[in-house]
Amino acid sequence: MKDRPTMNDVAAAAGVSQATVSMVLNQSQAGRVSAETSKRVLEAAKELGFRTNVHAKVLREGRSRMIGFVGDEVATTPFAGEMILGAQQEAWRRGYVLLTVDTAGDGKLERAAVSMMQSYQVAGMIFAAMYHRPLEAPQGLGGMPTVFVNAQDPTGTFTSVFPDEVAGGRAAARVLLDAGHRDMAMINIAPEGSSLPAASGRLQGFVDALAEAGVALSPERLRYGAGGYEDGLLHGTDLLSAQDRPTAIFCGNDRTALGAYHAAQALGLSVPDDVSIVGFDNQGLLMPMFSPRLTTFQLPLAEMGRLAVARVLDGDKEPTRLAVECSLQLRDSVAPVKVLR
Incomplete structure (x- = not known):
């Protein structure tokens, strides 16, 4: 088996010293090696198939x-x-x-x-x-x-x-407020009192933004689920069956929003003409399932x-x-x- 190429082999091929090869390959030349020489060393190393000894490098650098x-x-x-x-x-x-x-x-x-x-x-x-x-x-x-x-x-x-869950909840409220909605509901993704940041933060931001706009989220308009499709379907059906149904629903995630979509459709209601819906997460696997396309928030x-x-x-x-x-x-x-x- 042919021996692996060494720095000395690279130095000989590039016509430079082994110290120069070391500086170039370890990116420590700091202006001491010209760009032309660095290029020659790198090309020689590539041609020879030279690979830095990672274990030796770890020992040196810690x-x-x-x-x-x-x-x-x-x-x-x-x-x-x-x-x-x-x-x-x-x-x-x-x-x-x-x-x-x-x-x-x-x-x-x-x-x-x-x-x-x-x-x-x-x-x-x-x-x-x-x-x-x-x-x-x-x-x-x-x-x-x-x-x-x-x-x-x-x-x-x-x-x-x-x-930033709180800012996301605030932004969801602003989207609906800007569209003129004042009678809104929210289907959250965890039980009441949950400390789960996504649930508590999105709820806090949503409620705070509504309050700042002089809009209260009544207790019967706030529903708690577990973040699943079934929660959106169940609570969406209940909310939208009421004679004084909300004009908009903020769903704590996209799976809940999909259930709310299907609840509206089963009741003969149109999204967004009869009810506007906002989701959260921008879950790629779910997005093709929404018609019309869902307004939501991208997790970063x-x-x-x-x-x-x-x-x-x-x-x-x-x-x-x-x-x-x-x-x-x-x-x-x-x-x-x-x-x-």
């Missing part, structure tokens, strides 16, 4: 060019997998790769994954949740740069990057992944809480309220 990414059902969920894509793109742009483990919520596997990643001297750790919620950090992280994404560290020890999954990598590599001095905007996807399910009903 860390690898890898970032640990630990998720619970994130890698196996297309919806939340966008976080991995965003993180991977940012890591690659900066010359790093992700070392990804999906634990499926298994704490033992999570601890083993963290230990393994530490043995690889990863540059930092990212802990991701499939849905926005508080997470507990595993023991033994020490001073390793660590960021939570689509999750919050309740202790405030680590930086947390998560969707890819952006959160990018920010998490940036925070790990930029070395936050103090833990921060980064609430990332959920962008409005204005489509066809909201119409101006009818004067006569």
